[in-house]
Amino acid sequence: MKVLAINGSPRGREGNTERILGPFLEGTQDAGAETEIIYLKDKKINHCRGCFSCWTRTPGICVHHDDMPQLLEKVFTADMLVYATPLYCFTVTGLMKDFLDRNISLVTPAIEAQDGRYFHNARNERERSRMSVVISSCGFPGTYNFSGLLETFKVMTRGKLNAAILSAQGGILQNPNLSETLSPFFTAVRSAGREVAELGHIKPTNQAIIDKDLMDPLEYQQKANAGWQAAINQGTKNEGMENRDGQ
């Protein structure tokens, strides 16, 4: 099985989202998968122009000459796509949105209907059978923050989203002083990778661990605010609660 992860964070390998993506992919490797990560921040992806040339004049081919055709080649051969994006303004990042918009060349123009829902069919069969997973991290406490993002991926995959790992309180994912607190979460994420590869979904008991608050939300709020205040005072490029001693 080939698992292709798309990391849409402008912070790429250094980001909080990558901290979740890593163990998830390791879990899929435990199940025998081959994995690859594409960092969108390193790619040239132009905005969709909305010209629909990829539907009419040159079916399946976009007018832009950038990195997207090469990325779509990888998408074609993947058995599982993992969309990994931080939450920006309650949805995906701009990098991820440009990538998703440009996927429009993969579907045909005709509006199809099934069970009162409307959609565009994929140009090839593989598109229809691929597994998809969304991974996200956000700065606020509370998984409700992901409601818009989750709905986007559910509708986009026509109700066939295999799994969602949505981690609020993302500011603490990289704090070395909290490794013990975070350990059950990361273990559950790794198991989730294996489960999705083997079963097509995350087991409810494991999902419950993933969905739990990483720390008490009020404690998180206080620590995050103290972290930001310290960063302001020091004039550093600190990311709030990350890598700060004594927290």
Ligand SMILES: Cc1cc2nc3c(=O)[nH]c(=O)nc-3n(C[C@H](O)[C@H](O)[C@H](O)COP(=O)(O)O)c2cc1C
């Ligand atoms: C422009 C911008 C918008 C953001 N919007 C939200 C938001 O709507 N809700 C939220 O909880 N966090 C928000 N955040 C915080 C990020 O989601 C959070 O820091 C995340 O863990 C970053 O992941 P990364 O390190 O992989 O980039 C935002 C951050 C930025 C820079």
